[in-house]
Amino acid sequence: MKPVQSTHYIEISTPADFNYEECLVHLGRSSQENLYRIKKDKVIKLLNINGERVLFQLTAVPGALRIEFPLSTPTPDEREQVVAYIEDWFDLNTDLRGFYEMAETDSVLNPVVQQYYGLRIIGVPDLFEALVWAVMGQQINLTFAYTLKKRFVESYGDSVVYEEETYWTFPHPETIAALTLEELRALQLTGRKSEYILGIASMMATGDLNKERLLEEPDMESKLLEIRGVGAWSANYVMMKCLHDASAFPLADVGLHNALKFQLNMERKPTLAEITELSTNWSGWEAYATFYLWRSLL
Template sequence: MEAINLNSTTSRDLSKDPRNELELATPQEFDYAENLNYLSRSPNECLFRIENGRIYKAIPAGGETAVVEISSTPENRLLIRFLGEPAAVSAGMRTEVIRYVRDWFDLDTDLAPFYEMAQSDPLLHRAVNTFYGLRTIGIPDLFEAICWGILGQQINLTFAYTLKRRLVETYGRPVECEGETYWIFPTPQTIAALSVEELTALRMTVKKCEYLIGAAQLIVRGELSKEQLLAAGNSKNAEKILVKIRGIGPWTANYVAMRCLRFPAAFPIDDVGLHNAIKYLTGADRKPTKEEILKLSAAWTNWESYATFYLWRFLY
């Protein structure tokens, strides 16, 4: 089975292979097990499940939905197997799934320069040696990324996952396949039509409900889109757009820029987790100041996003 590279593979090429499997080539700096460990961090995850080293997930594919099993081959490629009825797997669906998986695992980013820089960095050298092959796992859908950022504000990760599950299982779309139920994240159209009272029934704060509904309404009205933010050109410009939205501050804006927009210089410098990771690695008796972080991160230019993600990994 030949590896498929989206950059050189057309939908017509995909349609020549009637089988329900495809392989994706991965960069040398990719370790499936390391990324699987990250994805396994919460038993309360509701948008995919992991079983026997394989990832099972429903993926929106244009007007269709694909349910896939993702695993690794001995050659360090990603093996994607489509579940369900073989005849339902169109060339367009395969193309969309390839795009999604490449984005999800950030396969198109060359990490070699990051690793070269990090090896001589006092903070990062331990991180890249400990988590070698880890990619910044993405959230390709803008609305999902914004929601996850808002849900995670000022609460611990465990409760954030609980809130996400309540939101998804109440307002998301279930997909049945081979005896299992998978979930698609709620659309902005669905959330935009809700009242604050309906969302507070999920036991999230009134303000978070207002923020989620407000962001959804902006997207529905066409006033906010991933394309608009990408066109901003960099994380600073995208942040300026995002922080104008009620409920989105610099932290959430940079989180979205990291996980969804893939701007390499996105840097949530005020993040408590980042501060705690630096404290842990330096053995300090207090968290670093912003000025100290700026000094420590001076060599991270255009790798702030990956540096942050790797340092977070020491904590969660």
């Protein structure tokens, strides 16, 4: 369905099962998040579209998400790109009926799906952001990962001020590709992670790596694993959060292990073999199973 547009706002239809409040819970999980702000039931975010900074605010109305532009009147192309971004960000074009039908008969998923019904995978539409965030988060806790991201964004991203608060965009690959190892290490990134991020930035700046081509690959995971610094967990995280692969499964994810331990009332975390056995029923929906289990930890 086409978005409803007026001079002052755009409305995007949402699926009947869409739960905006549950999506807000996920979006609000870290006080250090600096790529958007949540004001009660409103999400405010800055995008860089073809070199222009476009600030939008998002609210839920019956059957739709309403987009407003508090700082400027965007061009038709900018409005179209904001709509596409939001549909991607909230995974609005995925039909979840198959997932919900599967979860009804799954003893692990049934309770969490009933509790958080309508939650969508909140994605990271920008491939560079998704890859950098995956690399940053390797082998550290989430709190420190957010600290690193905050420094990275506020050192090299673009910004605008609205109502006395600063809104940021994620840095461009070209900006990061021009940095030195020492400049990234100054943010408290390890030397190895700095190398990986510079390599990813360079690949994206030169066009050797882009989202559109990756989406056409018959085996996205293999292509991602060719990138230095991207292992199985990072590849599946990016496939899940950026490339909309519902079968992506970050099997070694600590959050997934903790959630399963809690749901199964175990005294220890399940082994990888046990998780593989538990997830047999999830085939084709592993990403959503993982995301709902993550939600149970918030």
